[in-house]
Amino acid sequence: MKKKFKLEFRKNRCKGCELCAAACPKHLLAIDKSEVNQGGYHPIGITDQEACIGCASCAVMCPDGVINIYEVE
Numbered sequence: 001m002k003k004k005f006k007l008e009f010r011k012n013r014c015k016g017c018e019l020c021a022a023a024c025p026k027h028l029l030a031i032d033k034s035e036v037n038q039g040g041y042h043p044i045g046i047t048d049q050e051a052c053i054g055c056a057s058c059a060v061m062c063p064d065g066v067i068n069i070y071e072v073e
């Protein structure tokens with residue numbers, strides 16, 4: 001069975017730099033303009049969780065440790 005992954009964001013740490021978005025081979029990460037975090041930034045979000053392949057490129061790229069990736073059932 002195909003593995004599934006879930007991303008968890010520490011949204012209040014996000015500075016909206018989009019380095020993670022640039023690193024995603026599936027182009028799944030985008031700034032969420034509907035939200036403003038404690039730092040006054042629009043934080044990153046995932047557009048299609050089902051399409052994530054769990055490569056962790058985004059988490060590795062983030063300078064602020066915002067992204068955690070979990071394998072789910």
Ligand code: SF4
Nearest residue numbers: 024052053055056058
């Ligand atoms: S784990 Fe990989 S596929 Fe999933 S959002 Fe991050 S960079 Fe994209």
Ligand code: SF4
Nearest residue numbers: 014015017018020062
């Ligand atoms: S999650 Fe990290 S790399 Fe992505 S926009 Fe936020 S601070 Fe930048």
